[in-house]
Amino acid sequence: MSKSIAMLSTWPTYHNPNNNSNYAKSPNCFFLFRQSTTTCLSPSNFDLSCGSSIFVSATLSETAHNVTVDKNVQICKFCEMGDLRNAVELLKSAQRSELELNSYCSVLQLCAERKSLEDGKRVHSIIISNGMVIDAVLGAKLVFMYVICGDLVEGRRIFDGILNDKVFLWNLLMSEYAKIGNYKESVGLFKKMQESGIRGDSYSFTCILKCFAALAKVRECKRVHGYILKLGFGSYNAVVNSLIAAYFKCGEVEGARNLFDKLSDRDVVSWNSMISGCVMNGLSRNGLEFFIQMLNLGVDVDSATLVNVLVACANVGNLSLGRALHACGVKAGFSEDVMINNTLLDMYSKCGNLNGATDVFVKMGETTIVSWTSIIAAYVREGLYDDAIGLFDEMRSKGLRPDIYTVTSIVHACACSNSLDKGRDVHNYVKKNNMGSSLPVSNALMNMYAKCGSMEEAHLIFSHIPVKDIVSWNTMIGGYSQNSLPNEALELFLDMQKHSKPDDITMACVLPACAGLAALEKGRQIHAHILRKGYFSDLHVACALVDMYVKCGLLVLAQQLFDMIPKKDLITWTVMIAGYGMHGFGVEAISTFEKMRTAGIEPEESSFTSILYACCHSGLLKEGWKFFYSMKSECNIMPKLEHYACMVDLLVRTGNLSKAYKLIQTMPIKPDAKIWGALLSGCRINHDVELAEKVAEHIFELEPENTRYYVLLANVYAEAEKWEEVKTLQRKIGKRGLKKDQGCSWIEVEGKLNIFVAGDTSHPQAQRIDSLLRKLRMKMNRGGYSNKMRYALINVDDMKKEVLLCGHSEKLAMAFGVLNLPSGRTVRVTKNLRVCGDCHEVGKLMSKTTRMEIVLRDSNRFHHFKDGLCSCRGFW
């Protein structure tokens, strides 16, 4: 193989007319001669060839040389003109001895420029078939061609087979690996390069800094920084600029700032790096300050500056500056710059100006996937989920392929609009297109499933994520909390701590689980953690903490924390209003509601639900009507089902059964089972069997599968001692095979959770509990307590036993608390269903005889038993 190159390089020897042996030895020469005569030689030369052999030989060799030079020249000419096809053709048809190294190189260079891997491969195979040695020069060209044409693997293969003393080739590969995100490979090459004794140059350092920054390796960045100074690259702008960027990416704002301050010769990239660095570190306002400085100093602004500053505007919501920059951009001729248009679109959207965003989108000529994703996100941001989904479909019909960003946005739209089916469609798209490995996509999908109530599907994704980030954990924990699976939430919270550190959002996600379980001890631990980390300043955390204490029964503490929140939003106020309501402090709820309005916060639907429930739990009928009417008249909010439900409840609890019935019959929207259920509960309290039957008909029609209402009606019958009807209902339920609703209560004592179910005799202290309850029962009977309440049934199983003395779980839990807690402590019991009337009476009596305060939380509200009275005053 080396022979052909040697021949080319020793070509001048052919000029020796006496040396024809050389020429005869070479089999190529004849071919050369033949071809030359047919293609290039003039007839006169041809004539001469008929002379003596020596003469002929001399002439021919001379001619052959000229022809060969012509071919190489011609190839180079083709290359210069950019005629890749002819260059490759000529290269292919030429004899190997005709070709100079430079010709291969020129064609490979053109292949690279054209990014034509196909042609590049063809040239490579010509090189191989011509028996060329792939030395450092040719190898470098091949590597260059392959890398530029996108075949990094083949480029690397050749690279590994040649001697590499050129730093640029190392840089090329390193930067290519960095471009595709394979930073580790890039770092590996850098190390190998150093081991090979090749000194890095400014390109190597800018590249390696990018990689370490992307890998968030602060220490490595600092080491490279030191190295750069030692080697004297500290005055190279590109190097310092990339150092600044690297520090910012690692969150080392100070380090970046220092470099910038010391940089004497700042160019536009230095300024842009400062602006973007500030923006990515949540310092958009500082970024804007740098921009102003830059303008004052008269530094030329480029399109990257504009993009960075627009992002800062979007982050701080500075629409007026954004608009001004829009105008500047148009003047500067950036109207067709797609990246600027995308950024403008997003800026308008984030500043709450959907019209502006749509306007940019409609007017921009070229759109990319980023434009579509941004406009979709803009609609999602405004809550226009259906429009967002419509745009997504439109985009797909235009043949644009959604990427991971588009997918996350649209999945978010599905989550917010409860579109489980559409969400599943997108999930399938994700699976088909192998986007499942993107963590944000997985997180968004989990969030979507959680919001749509399918924690099974959310968990399936979660369990397949190899390395979960904090968002993954928070999404799952919050999902379990929101879906009333507090045990799963707390369990996952424990699991999480083995893998990553919880943040403020984790706190806001896990606290509702504590609230749901009334897990006061856990809640207190989390409170302590919040204080240590300073998370209380986050409104969501503070709000969740208040809610947790409310639901764990510590209303006073909740109120104190609430007062400590400087800027309360609607949700915070609503939590407190609902808290007062649940605990039977209707008057305080009302005054909190008024304070909220004084603070300039307009109530929304949910606020009215809370205040109406508060009125309901305190029996404030007049006030309830007032709020109910003011919703529409003052706030222009039409009462929804839940507001009617509150009013029906309120009427029922204040003994206005017929008015409640009338309200249901005249309400403008169709009443649901819950509303009828409220009336049915009222029938039970008022022992109105006749109305109960009428109401139950409506309910069974609406929700034939819901056990709760069968049990409720059965209770009405039982309390009226209508045993035949109880049996009939029991048969009905038996036939339908309805699921039972198991009642249970729990209490924390010395950090240990004790759970009780009705009729539970398995507890180690069952006997002690039983004897306490017996004593109380005797006392109650002596006091003339009506035994009608004793027939209270709680679930289907109870009915099988037909009539039994009420041995409900809340009673057992309360008794356990009284027996095991030191006097002076509050007994805190939580029940998953509503408290039964008999247990309620027992609670009151227990608080009187033991002089202990008992706080019982049921599924509806709180009951503070103290000195024989309950805070609910009968409104439960």
Next chain:
DNA sequence: CCCGGGCAGC
């Protein structure tokens, strides 16, 4: 020939 800063998402 290889170079620093820039757009969308949980």
